[in-house]
Ligand code: SF4
């Protein structure tokens with residue numbers, strides 16, 4: 001039973017912050033760390049791409065395998081191939097490992113990847129804060145346009161799943177072995193390094209929309225976030241509200257960056273929840289709002305959550321790297337050879353075999369035929 005004074009008094013803002021007290025810096029710190037890591041990764045990969053253009057004899061620059069984290073479509077195809085054949089493909093192994101670690105993090109810890117790790121999520125959050133400083137407030141779309149727009153990311157996800165999951169193993173292998181997939185990381189780099197006017201206009205438009213509308217890309221368009229949100233539905237963890245303590249002040253609703261009506265639910269099951277802890281930190285009543293497991297489970301504070309998430313995202317890749325499943329099997333000579341025709345390598349349309357360019361090397365090792373370590 002609620003002590004009646006809980007509903008009548010206005011507790012201090014700090015009163016309910018047991019799970020997050022003093023730890024407000026931890027999520028921005030993790031975000032900043034991954035953003036910095038991404039920038040350094042981009043610089044290092046840029047050095048590798050420059051090296052590919054150099055004549056023979058120039059000191060070799062190694063390729064950072066972690067760049068494959070930015071190839072989720074290729075990783076989804078590798079995962080589908082693994083499930084269908086039991087064989088872990090070797091062209092972008094780091095991408096597959098990181099992709100699986102992120103999926104597992106959503107199934108266990110909800111969609112924290114989006115609000116703690118993803119650099120696009122971090123940039124989106126800062127753009128929105130800058131927008132609020134510039135314009136005074138961020139407009140919110142009315143409910144129905146918001147719901148309709150949110151469908152866009154599920155439509156994109158549905159398209160990718162529809163296109164990839166039914167592919168026969170032979171077609172998957174052909175794509176994964178092909179020159180487009182082997183050079184997908186280089187092509188992605190060049191997309192930004194040699195950005196076209198059209199692409200620049202699209203990116204600037206997204207940035208402008210993110211200034212105006214909170215989490216525009218993540219909320220409406222990101223198919224990766226849509227997939228993680230659906231998987232997060234399986235997680236036993238989440239934000240729980242104790243209605244016997246809650247005074248219905250609705251601070252949690254106002255704080256939630258994803259417009260979830262926390263005060264109207266006992267457990268936040270929404271696939272939009274990114275486990276950002278903002279609602280828990282804003283709640284003025286001790287224990288009214290907790291991030292925890294099933295009823296009765298102890299609270300998981302922001303530091304413990306950060307440790308679990310980092311353990312999963314960092315440890316799983318290190319484990320597979322130590323077992324030898326990390327570096328691509330594409331030899332440097334093949335990278336250099338394909339780079340010479342990089343602008344002629346296009347996404348396969350129709351049967352993959354018909355699109356293989358004449359420059360496709362015959363020296364590529366066959367995909368690793370063992371099972372995933
Ligand atoms: S504020 Fe709470 S409900 Fe909203 S996304 Fe963050 S953790 Fe989830």
Ligand code: SF4
Nearest residue numbers: 246247249250252283
């Ligand atoms: S759960 Fe939400 S509505 Fe209830 S006291 Fe905490 S902030 Fe206020």
